[in-house]
Amino acid sequence: MGTLVAARAAYVCRTCAQHFHKQLGLRRGYSSSAAQPDIYDVVCVGGGPAGLSLLTALRSNPITSHLRIALVEAQDLAKMKSWKLPRDSFSNRCSSLTPSSAMFLDRIGAWKHMERDRVQEYQEMQVWDGVTGARIEFDWAPGSTSPAGTTIAYMIENLNLTSGLLRRLEELGGVSTFDNARVEKISYGEETEELDLREWPLVHLSGGKQLAARLLVGADGANSPVRTFAGIPARGWDYGRHGVVATLELEGEGWGGANTKIAYQRFLPTGPVALLPLPGNHSTLVWSTTPSNASLLKSLSAEDFVAMVNAAFRLTPTDLEYMHTQGSGQADEYSWRLQHTKFDTWAVPQAVTGVQEGSIASFPLKLRHADTYIGERVALVGDAAHTIHPLAGQGLNQGQGDVQSLANTIEYAVSHGWDIGVAMSLEPYLSERYAANHVLLGVCDKLHKLYSVGSGPLVHLRSAGLSAVNALTPLKAFLMRQAAGNGIKVF
Amino acid sequence: MEVTFRRSAALVAQTGGLRRSIAVSAAAAVNRRHFSLSSLTRPPPNYPGHVPLTTLEKAALAIGSGLMSLRDPRRGDLIAAFAEATATPYFIYRLRDAMLAHPTGRRILRDRPRITSTSLNLPYLRSLPANAVGRTYVAWLDREGVSPDTRAAVRYIDDAECAYVMQRYRECHDFYHALTGLPVYREGEVALKAFEFANTLLPMTGFSVFAAATLKPSERRRFVSIYLPWALRNGLRAKEIINVYWEEQLERDVGELRSELGVEPPPDLRAIRQREREERRRRKEEAERESGRGRAAGL
Numbered sequence: 001m002g003t004l005v006a007a008r009a010a011y012v013c014r015t016c017a018q019h020f021h022k023q024l025g026l027r028r029g030y031s032s033s034a035a036q037p038d039i040y041d042v043v044c045v046g047g048g049p050a051g052l053s054l055l056t057a058l059r060s061n062p063i064t065s066h067l068r069i070a071l072v073e074a075q076d077l078a079k080m081k082s083w084k085l086p087r088d089s090f091s092n093r094c095s096s097l098t099p100s101s102a103m104f105l106d107r108i109g110a111w112k113h114m115e116r117d118r119v120q121e122y123q124e125m126q127v128w129d130g131v132t133g134a135r136i137e138f139d140w141a142p143g144s145t146s147p148a149g150t151t152i153a154y155m156i157e158n159l160n161l162t163s164g165l166l167r168r169l170e171e172l173g174g175v176s177t178f179d180n181a182r183v184e185k186i187s188y189g190e191e192t193e194e195l196d197l198r199e200w201p202l203v204h205l206s207g208g209k210q211l212a213a214r215l216l217v218g219a220d221g222a223n224s225p226v227r228t229f230a231g232i233p234a235r236g237w238d239y240g241r242h243g244v245v246a247t248l249e250l251e252g253e254g255w256g257g258a259n260t261k262i263a264y265q266r267f268l269p270t271g272p273v274a275l276l277p278l279p280g281n282h283s284t285l286v287w288s289t290t291p292s293n294a295s296l297l298k299s300l301s302a303e304d305f306v307a308m309v310n311a312a313f314r315l316t317p318t319d320l321e322y323m324h325t326q327g328s329g330q331a332d333e334y335s336w337r338l339q340h341t342k343f344d345t346w347a348v349p350q351a352v353t354g355v356q357e358g359s360i361a362s363f364p365l366k367l368r369h370a371d372t373y374i375g376e377r378v379a380l381v382g383d384a385a386h387t388i389h390p391l392a393g394q395g396l397n398q399g400q401g402d403v404q405s406l407a408n409t410i411e412y413a414v415s416h417g418w419d420i421g422v423a424m425s426l427e428p429y430l431s432e433r434y435a436a437n438h439v440l441l442g443v444c445d446k447l448h449k450l451y452s453v454g455s456g457p458l459v460h461l462r463s464a465g466l467s468a469v470n471a472l473t474p475l476k477a478f479l480m481r482q483a484a485g486n487g488i489k490v491f
Numbered sequence: 492m493e494v495t496f497r498r499s500a501a502l503v504a505q506t507g508g509l510r511r512s513i514a515v516s517a518a519a520a521v522n523r524r525h526f527s528l529s530s531l532t533r534p535p536p537n538y539p540g541h542v543p544l545t546t547l548e549k550a551a552l553a554i555g556s557g558l559m560s561l562r563d564p565r566r567g568d569l570i571a572a573f574a575e576a577t578a579t580p581y582f583i584y585r586l587r588d589a590m591l592a593h594p595t596g597r598r599i600l601r602d603r604p605r606i607t608s609t610s611l612n613l614p615y616l617r618s619l620p621a622n623a624v625g626r627t628y629v630a631w632l633d634r635e636g637v638s639p640d641t642r643a644a645v646r647y648i649d650d651a652e653c654a655y656v657m658q659r660y661r662e663c664h665d666f667y668h669a670l671t672g673l674p675v676y677r678e679g680e681v682a683l684k685a686f687e688f689a690n691t692l693l694p695m696t697g698f699s700v701f702a703a704a705t706l707k708p709s710e711r712r713r714f715v716s717i718y719l720p721w722a723l724r725n726g727l728r729a730k731e732i733i734n735v736y737w738e739e740q741l742e743r744d745v746g747e748l749r750s751e752l753g754v755e756p757p758p759d760l761r762a763i764r765q766r767e768r769e770e771r772r773r774r775k776e777e778a779e780r781e782s783g784r785g786r787a788a789g790l
Contacts, residue, residue: 318588322597336601340652 040070043213047073050382050399051219052165057407059172060108070176077179081166091157092245092359094284096393101400114164121151122261130268134463136470182206186229215421224384230375236368242294244287247356269454273312294362307334313348377421389444538651552576574695575647583653596734606662625741628669635675682718689726721757729753
């Protein structure tokens, strides 16, 4: 392999040639000077799931493993790596990983570093309209087999994912990490006697350290400084909704037992409420609702909050609206209304019995899409490129899709001797991901808007549509494979 | 009840054609629970007194009772059956949700109070000041010679809570007379029904407005020009009057409650009729005097 890289490097690429020298111990003098910036092939700003997956993918691939890589992260990575929680306690920030995302993590060797007993896969989904009760049941026909099994998605704590990725990255080695480091500013470099860095982004860290990047990757979240530096506008709108999250305890392991877990989502006029399974009798809640409702929910006692969650899956929107005007006493109200409300016990989640202390939190929901993901020596991945409504649980998977595509693009550029930073090398990444992400952002946006309507003909139309899809088994199977990320590629 | 049906069967026998078959099927639907055979196939009642009906039976009951009550508007039992048969789908749920969206409405649904001559202390109400809601109500009862106990129990609405909503509407109807001051005879009743329709949207109340066709021409003109516009405007503008906990409002000033609910009192129907009667009498006397003078002059 070494000879192969060397042979390639010999006639194509200056970077690779540098590495060739480096491998032979022929380091150039400039990197030791304090005034001079450290030069890297890839500087990744942001140590979240997207950034860490990208670096792990690059390091684990023999073709790209020799790239000089730096990671800049504001938080303490050692703390993230040693993240540990008792077995019966779960972080409130969880994500749904599709089998194709999980397969990617497995391919880059990170999957086995996750705490596997804290990851919960689910096989069925129940989605219904809170106004009419029209329902779509994503369950597998008896005896049906799919190449990826019957798993629709894996629920994983974000911290479990990042600590697993960090452990894998440590195992691989070779990444210069700058954690607890704030990015002071990003600018272009200067021309010196030896080097012309005028077109290279220079990342100024809080300690005075400067990193020059052949390719600067922005994995730095929705308010991405890298995107601002590149002058790429992100367009979209705020939903005027907050996502309330919490870790909940249920009366049992779920109606399907420990081996067939079910995810539930009910569309209320204020937004969808979802209960996603975690190991044992735990579940994680994502309730999209108005900011005033969200602040009320956060102010409630544990008993009233639990009643509200149970009510959200059972009572009518009218009852829920009223209960959101009460300062307290929701538990009492719920037990009264439960007697007068008809619902199918088996079609809603098992009753919530408790909420993990301090796990109730909320965050604003918005839609953003950057005009482009690439610039000269700049690429954006994950939330820096797009922010999506959480109703389909696709945010993290979109980021994983970006990372997969960008890693392939870099691999292709390296193996063809191109400069990995120029926009032309990065073009395939943009063309592969932009339309796919845009469609998904649009679909989730329209679903949110369609289900925000509380009454009128549209309600009946959407219910008829949902029931029709539910009845068309082949169409439903197609949608399930698409959701799992292992269907035929449409976009 | 049996007597009523025999009477309606006799009525049906006099009429012919399509109307007969519809009315018969409606009566049969009402009567079915008396047949021992069908009680085997009928689902158990959801609440005491509940008569579960199929959709077809409900439709037949609605048409039959509707037609028969148009023939004879004094048949309160048929109007009640019609109200129940047409309250689903949608309308009674809408009214129930209107109650559930209001704190007092919710309290009423939770307590499920009934209005009867024993639940209300009528002598006490008579002792209240003249402008109190309870006094107005009891004065109205006394003037019209009716009792709170004349209201039939709801039987054909399947959901127990919705059945209570219909019961509550029915029992509060007399309070609506007291609130608006509209009298119980046909003209006032039609005006109140129009008000209730605009306020509750229950189909029966809207249907009852068609009884305006049976009014005398002068009454009909008065209804169209004065009471119908008043009813629609006030019914739509006022708060949902189903959410009034009347049992707690008995000592309140009726004017105060009216303005709180956004109801303006309609012109006093009794006074108008009185005036018109006097006018007519005066004119008649004048005419008589005229003709008397004429006769005298002729002699």
